[in-house]
Amino acid sequence: MSPGWSETHGARLRRLRAEHRPPLTLADLAGPDVSISLLSRAERGLVAPSLATLYHIAGRLGCTVGEVLAAPEEESRARAERADALLATGDPAGALATIQRDTDAAALAIRAEALLAQRQEVAALAAAQAAIAGGGSPAAVARAELLVGTVLAARHTGRAHAHLQRALDRVHGRGPIAVLALARLADRERRAGSSDTARNLLRQGSEIAAGICAPRRRAAELLAAVSDDSEQPRTPLGELAHLLIGLRGRAEIERGLAAFDGIESDTAPLPPPREAVDPLAHRAIGPVSRRR
Numbered sequence: 112m113s114p115g116w117s118e119t120h121g122a123r124l125r126r127l128r129a130e131h132r133p134p135l136t137l138a139d140l141a142g143p144d145v146s147i148s149l150l151s152r153a154e155r156g157l158v159a160p161s162l163a164t165l166y167h168i169a170g171r172l173g174c175t176v177g178e179v180l181a182a183p184e185e186e187s188r189a190r191a192e193r194a195d196a197l198l199a200t201g202d203p204a205g206a207l208a209t210i211q212r213d214t215d216a217a218a219l220a221i222r223a224e225a226l227l228a229q230r231q232e233v234a235a236l237a238a239a240q241a242a243i244a245g246g247g248s249p250a251a252v253a254r255a256e257l258l259v260g261t262v263l264a265a266r267h268t269g270r271a272h273a274h275l276q277r278a279l280d281r282v283h284g285r286g287p288i289a290v291l292a293l294a295r296l297a298d299r300e301r302r303a304g305s306s307d308t309a310r311n312l313l314r315q316g317s318e319i320a321a322g323i324c325a326p327r328r329r330a331a332e333l334l335a336a337v338s339d340d341s342e343q344p345r346t347p348l349g350e351l352a353h354l355l356i357g358l359r360g361r362a363e364i365e366r367g368l369a370a371f372d373g374i375e376s377d378t379a380p381l382p383p384p385r386e387a388v389d390p391l392a393h394r395a396i397g398p399v400s401r402r403r
Contacts, residue, residue, distance in 0.1 A: 116153070116156070116158075116159035116160065117156055118155070118156030119156070120156065120179070120180065121153055121154040121155055121156040121157075122154070122156075123179065123186070124153060124154050124168065124179060125154045127172050127174070127178075127179065128140060128172065131172055131173070132208075135171065135172070137150045137151060137154075139171065140168060140171050140172075142167055142171075144163075144164075144167070145164050145167050145168070149164070150168075162176070165179060165180075187213055187215060187217075187218070188217075190209050190210050190213060190218070191210060191213065191215075191217045191218050191221060192352065193209050194206040194207075194209040194210045194218070194221050194225070195221055195352035196352045197209060198221060198224055198225050198228070198352070199352040199355035199356060199359075200355065203224075203225035203226075203228040203229050204225075204229070206221060206222075206224075206225040207222060207225045207226070210222060214241075214245075215245075215247055215251075216242045216245055216246065216247025216248060216251035216252055216255070217247065217248060217250075217251040219238050219239070219241050219242035219245070219251075219255065220238075220239065220242045220251045220252070220254035220255045220258070221254075222238045223235045223236070223238035223239035223242065223254075223255060223258050224254070224258060226238060227258060227262070232262060235258065235262070236258075236259060236262055238255075239255040239256075239258045239259050240255070240259065242254075242255035243255045243256060243259070249281040249282060250281070250282055250286070250288065252281055253277075253278045253279075253281035253282045253288045253292075254278070254288055256274045256275070256277045256278035256281065257274070257275065257278040257288055257291055257292055257295075259274045260272070260273075260274030260275035260277075260278060260292070260295065261275075261295055264295060264298070264299055271299065272296070272299060275292050275295055275296050275299070276292075276296065278291075278292040279292040279293065279296070284315075284319070285319065286319075286323065286353075286357075287320075287323055287353060287356040287357035287359075287360050288356075288360075289316070289319055290316045290319050290320045290323065290357060290360030290361060290363075290364060291356070291359070291360040291363060293312045293313070293315050293316035293319070293364070294312075294313070294316050294360060294363035294364050294367055295363070296312050297309040297310075297312035297313045297316070297364075297367050298367060300312060301367070301370065301371075306371070309367070309371075310368075310371060313364055313367045313368050313371075316360065316363075316364040316367075317361075317364050317365075317368065320357060320360055320361035320364055321361075323353075323354070323357035323360075323361075
């Protein structure tokens, strides 16, 4: 028997089944040794499925047993990781559907980016500002600050610099958000005629990006994994999104340096396994499940 099974777990199982894309019926979830009746009673919390049954259920749902048994906070984090991967690989609609009920800072920051990708600027700013006001993890709030700064920079308003600088400060000048913030601060300085300052910012961003994006092979492996229809261990989607955001930041840094130096950027797109798709262009790749 699986430990600690309750009506709450049954409700979670029912929700996971409904949120799967496409939604699964009890018949879809059943198998040779797993009856519809057993699944129905498990969803009502009347019977605890065996570990073998849980592995079967998780396989049909495309998740791990741990996700079926996860606490609400772990579920929220898993949804945010999946939404982030969907967004990074060009599916903002899928990202929005995955975190539609979540209101923590991480989800709000991802929602803001997904809305902006759909050209819903006003709604994107509202989500980002809610993430900033509500607090939360520094990385999530930094993403929201970055988005607000980017939108304001496009509007050529003076307030953009403060938001971009806060995004950089919140992550202590580290990681992919720092790279993007430095690239966009540099662009503002270049447009304002402060070439030396812009160059220095770009060089800082280039150094950080080199550390993030050195394992391009790892990013390619993760892209291949989420594009593979075969059964496999759960792909670390958070790592995938982190790498793709970092690669996007590096591309922005290299374009900025190229604008000064008159050279072509040497950033090559990652080779996905089935078709020529450039993840830096935010185009969709293979099936990252929208289930959660």
